[in-house]
Amino acid sequence: MSFKREGDDKSQLNILKKRRVADLLSNYIPEDEATLMNNGRYTCLVCSYRPVFDTVDTLTVHRNGKKHLEGLKGFYGKKARLKNEIIKRHHEKYVEAEDKRQVNQL
Structure with missing residues (x-):
């Protein structure tokens, strides 16, 4: 799931950010456990090494892992x-x- 955008339209960027945040919330991922980065990827705020993920699905898989659960x-x-x-x-x-x-x- 890649969201590419053309140009520097701020409203377009805000719409994409809201959609990505909605994706996080739809997968029951608390906002304090993951965040949306400027480049449109997600990062885990729980793990000390701050892994970066392209999609919410990969973040969801990570959340079920041993390292994440220990963190x-x-x-x-x-x-x-x-x-x-x-x-x-x-x-x-x-x-x-x-x-x-x-x-x-x-």
Whole structure:
């Protein structure tokens, strides 16, 4: 599945990008696991070596592979740790603000 375009028509390029993103979503591939590159190919954001694929079908085959599934554990683990760290820092800021408020009331 190759999308070749002629000229530099920006609206044509945007239509092709939307079609490719729709292809990703139709194959149940989350947007944070794969992305569309400028050259119209897809890259896997989960795997550390960032493999590049020509079609959504090859990306789908890759997603069922051992390396990708191992990388998936680390990818979502890292995401969860980052989310927990953000929540922790917000809580620390809240506690500091409350402490300052109590000191000012005394």
